[in-house]
Amino acid sequence: MEFDAVLIAPRRAASVAQGLWHDKTINTELDACVAHCPDKLALTAVQAHSGAVERMTYRELAAMADRVAVGLTRLGVRRNDTVACQLPNWWQFTVTYLACSRIGAVMNPLMHILREHELSFMLKHGQARVVIVPKMFRGFDFEAMVAALRPALPDLQHVVVVGGAGDNSFEKLLSAPAWEAAQDALGILTRHRPGPDDVTQLIYTSGTTGEPKGVMHTANTLMANIIPYARRLKLGAGDVVLMASPMAHQTGFMYGLMMPILLRQSVVLLDIWEPLRAIDLIRSEAVGFTMASTPFLTDLARNVQESGKTVPTLKIFLCAGAPIPGPLVEQARRVLGSKIVSAWGMTENGAVTTIGLDDEDERAINTDGCPLPGVELKVVDTDGSPLPAGQAGKLYVRSCSNFGGYLGRPHLNGTDAEGWFDTGDLARIDERGYVRITGRSKDVIIRGGENIPVVEIESLLYRHPAIALAAIVAYPDERLGERACAVVVPKAGQTVDLPAIVEFLRSQKVAAQYIPERLVVRESIPSTPSGKMQKFKLREMLREELHGGP
Structure with missing residues (x-):
């Protein structure tokens, strides 16, 4: 697969010189975890309906990533091949991304809610060689769906099924055989590791053109966001993360899969949002941070109040995706005892703005935060002229975490020669530099x-x-x-x-x-x-x- 991430090279020198790009990959970070805290609990994956719980230390997580990486090569996956993954928040999702990174493959996360209409386009456009799906999730047969699509997908070589009973099961093909012990394993695991500017993620976002767009990210663009994000929120190795937002979204992928490894944290994955189960996990796992959209916050606050079960370890609930109603912030602060942080971002950039931990609660109600380090914003009128504070107009972002471009659609990249990206949103910026999204020019x-x-x-x-x-x-x-x-x-x-x-x-x-x-x-x-x-x-x-x- 040829990835045309044309927005990377022009800004590399300046991004590195300014210390915004760190020239690391998820491989170097996972290896560092194994070197410094091999026996620390890395991941706890909870399946809501079955109650199954899987725990892995960093040593075990890296070993399984190596195993699955070699297994993928046995399926014919090579450097720059696309591996699509339509899984909920199961441990296999995390391991699949880490495995792809070991061998230079590109992971394409797919939301588990997607069906034939959306998938047929994404899998064909991304030229997926392998797609990994659950056999069943929430009563739906994913294996049967992909099998019906397969005749129209000439690049698709393998459908791997988590929980399947046949020869194409994830367990039989990837996670059970000791592939890492094979004679050629060391070469496979080291020969084709990607560099920090190689495409590592292909993720689709809905646009106004009538078809999804494939957003290409590198390790540098992703980490350029995660590192300042974590610093602003004062997150560190001692903070346990709960991630119930899908890892097939940037929310789950960047801050539930990648960030814990970068910070050497422990993460708790929940595959189906159940507020009472989330409360129990926060209490039993000493969760200190979570990020989700407004409905999750509403549900959590209401269920804590009704159940009487407190969540004293939960320091921060970062809420993004929609404005947070004032009464909800007040209720959540009172009931949860957590700092409610508003934020705004895009698939193309990750989180762009957040409020700070020391900001007054009013900022979470009336703004979507201020830019993270390495991010600039401007609001312009229809002629492209900058608007003064308080006036709404078209929002542009210039960010160190801006994506590498849309796969096969460079004419839609929306980024000018100076690096300003047209978000398609309408916004105003106040005199303190805090933004409020007021509408969307994108449909x-x-x-x-x-x-x-x-x-x-x-x-x-x-x-x-x-x-x-x-x-x-x-x-x-x-x-x-x-x-x-x-x-x-x-x-x-x-x-x-x-x-x-x-x-x-x-x-x-x-x-x-x-x-x-x-x-x-x-x-x-x-x-x-x-x-x-x-x-x-x-x-x-x-x-x-x-x-x-x-």
């Missing part, structure tokens, strides 16, 4: 921290035989931040209702979280003279219907 809805690819869903709705016009817009939701509403104009003589739309999109194999949860049927959709839909008017209409006003 994406964020539901509980999960991006909904609006254009893609709209395109599918246009295939419905009864729909003439369709628009997907957000409406506010107390728990998830936003939900999706479909506004449609039926064809003459046709009728349409929400169950019909849901059934249609399910037939198109769309992820359940992407399906609109509300329907508005109209005779027309407001538009500009040029015919462009005025979605802001639709959002205003929904607010008025739901709340009786703006």
Whole structure:
């Protein structure tokens, strides 16, 4: 696979000279953990439904990574090959990334909610040679799904199944045989290790073009974010991390998989968010830090209050993905006793802004934080002229952690010659340098921290035989931040209702979280003279219907 990470080389010299790029890889960091704290507990993986718990020390984690790395080469995986991984927060996810890094392969994390429609594009576009899936998770047969897709994926050589019973099981192919003891193992594990500027992660993000974009990151771009992030939050080796956010998102990948290794921490992985189980894990494992979207914080605070089980070790709950309501911050501070940290970021950069631990709580309610070290922000008007503090406009970021580009789509990289990246968001920056995201010029809805690819869903709705016009817009939701509403104009003589739309999109194999949860049927959709839909008017209409006003 040829990775066209064209945004890396132009900024290398300056990034290294400024101390923003550290020229380390996850391999050097894992090796350091084995050298300095081999018997420290590295990972505790908890499966919510079965109650199964797997624990690994750093010595054991590195040994399993080596084993799986050699096993992947036996499947034909070579340097710069893509290994797709659609697993929940299981230990096999962490080990697969570490194994790929041992042999210079590139990991493509895939959200477990994705189904045929999304996967068929991602696996083909990323030219995945191997895809690793669970046999069953939350009642869904992943092996059967990928088997049905396989004839249309010419690059896919192997489907490896965690918990499978056949010859293609993860256990039989990768984690059980003592591959690391083979005669050629040492050469395999050392010959093709990637450098800090080689692509190590390919992760897809929803955009406005109607198809996902493959974000390419290197060790340097990822670590350039994780290190200042951890410093701002004053995290160290003694802090136990709880990660219930999916590791197939940057939240889980960067701060639940990579950060614990960089800091020599212990991490607790939870595959299904269950607030009461999370409370028990925080108490039993002495968890001090977690990061998740607003619904997780709502659930945790409510269940702590209702159960009476306190979480005295939890120092920080970093909340990102949607604004945090003021009453929730107040309740969480009182009930959890934790510092509630607001943040904002993107797949292309990781966390861009956070508040500080010494900031007043009001900053978490009214802002999304200030830039991390190595990050610059600017807000400009439609002509590209900088706007003064307090005025909203288009948000641009220039960051040491900016990605290497979109795979095969360099024309969409959105980064100018000076390194400014167009976030597609609207924001204002106050006189203290704190940002507040005010909207999105990108046509994406964020539901509980999960991006909904609006254009893609709209395109599918246009295939419905009864729909003439369709628009997907957000409406506010107390728990998830936003939900999706479909506004449609039926064809003459046709009728349409929400169950019909849901059934249609399910037939198109769309992820359940992407399906609109509300329907508005109209005779027309407001538009500009040029015919462009005025979605802001639709959002205003929904607010008025739901709340009786703006």
